[in-house]
Amino acid sequence: MTVRLSLETLAELPETVARPSYERSDLKPGILHIGVGNFHRAHQQVYLDRLFSTGRDHDWALVGAGLMPFDTKVKSALAAQDYLATVVAQEAGSSTARVTGPMTEFVEPGDPQKIVDRLADPAIRIVSLTVTEGGYFVDPSTGEFDPSNPKIQADAADPDHPQTVFGVILKALKGRRERGETPFTVMSCDNLPHNGKVARDAVMGLARQADPDLATWVGETVAFPNGMVDRITPATGDRERRIVAEDFGIADEWPVFCEDYIQWVLEDKFTAGRPALEEVGVQFVPDVSPYETMKIRILNGGHAIIAYPSGLMDIEFAHEAMETDLVARFLEKVEREEIIPIVPPVPDTSLDDYFALIKTRFANPKIADTIRRLCLDGSNRQPKFIIPSIRDNIAKGRDVEGLALESALWCRYCFGVSDSGREIEPNDPNWDRLTERAKAAREDPSAWLAMADIYGPLKDEPRFAEPFARWLKMLHEEGAEAVLKTYLGD
Secondary structure, three states: OOEEOOOOOHHHOOOOOEOOOOOHHHOOEEEEEEOOOHHHHHOHHHHHHHHHHOOOOOOOEEEEEOOOOHHHHHHHHHHOOOOOEEEEEEEOOEEEEEEEOOEEEEOOOOOHHHHHHHOOOOOOOEEEEOOOHHHHOEEOOOOEEOOOOHHHHHHHHOOOOOOOHHHHHHHHHHHHHHHOOOOOEEEEOOOOOOHHHHHHHHHHHHHHHHOHHHHHHHHHHOOOOOEEEEOOOOOOOHHHHHHHHHHHOEEOOOOEEEEOOOEEEEEOOOOOOOOOHHHHOOEEEOOOHHHHHHHHHHHHHHHHHHHHHHHHOOOOEHHHHHHOHHHHHHHHHHHHHHHHHHOOOOOOOOHHHHHHHHHHHHOOOOOOOEHHHHHOOHHHHHHHHOHHHHHHHHHOOOOOHHHHHHHHHHHHHHOOEOOOOOEOOOOOOOHHHHHHHHHHHOOOOHHHHOOHHHHHHHHHOHHHHHHHHHHHHHHHHHOHHHHHHHHHOO
């Protein structure tokens, strides 16, 4: 027997399922979050649920919001269960379920003005974001905000009718300024290097075009803290809904599955206060940069290293990739020789221990993180997770054989067919462009590296371009398995 998740049925849940120890009626909104996806519910919402369960800071509850068509489905699913979520944390030998409830409402999607209106409430003191790595209008070739993006140009020309997240934020901040109210903090929770700066550049870049005086005020008064977020959180499907029903007796339309590990490192820079998240494990530090670099290079870069050979070899899950000797050794060699040696020191952290933890996390069979998810959106992820390591190695006179092979594997994956002949379905917002380039690169590898928005001047760097071309040719002729054996010296 399963219990349909709602506030009314919380007491009927099995005793093995943890649930909020606070009353929903005691919560008052203090944060509006844009982009209510799985990661947000497995991360920020979990921390807030823990904090509210201590009996404090109940005036920092969440209001959900979104601007994408998918957000209508999100709102409908969550509203039907009173915005509660079943979060299943999994280790190799155990699984625990907890119902979390820090979200109290969801702004009706489809109308940006409704978010602006909700942000007129001075009780909302933080706007947090998970809008994906590609949602910040960054030019991948420079790593800087792109003011020429058509959507940004449209919001700059008509700031009273914004369509982008940053147009909405700017209009809401303008209203705060006109009313003489304290502005809210803008807190990115996306997996980006210097995510606070990236969010600030987007808001400020739009403001400079639309209203230079407002831009000055935003620059002087609004906080954009940098943060490093970490928790492996796969997508939800029928498998996850079935497990929640069969193992925990809960009928949840959108449960969240994640690893047991969780981390959030955050700068203590807030315009109008913040919840006491340090009480539940959030690390507040003066500079997040070392933690960001460590995580993005070793973990996210590591995901890319195992993803593309696995995609070509028809491996379905990350833990299966780690069980595949060639893939696991490929990860070990590239990390040890080309990534970890150029990661700057991190306070009170052993990079070797961190990498050992990463391998354990990747190998967790309970997570069932798909290789397809790890391969997703390479055009936005490669410039952030892989290219910086290539550049740093070259600047130090170091070889990049392994990272060049990773880039060749990505190119070969975007060719659209695995080594067995299985079609690879579109898996990137720029899939058509990538596929066209990948097919051209079979005869002319420079056609792939000519994507300046991704590779920049690396296309003219022989220490990268030459091994890339060699590996790509071999991948087409011999396949990923044979190439990995060659790289590993088998």
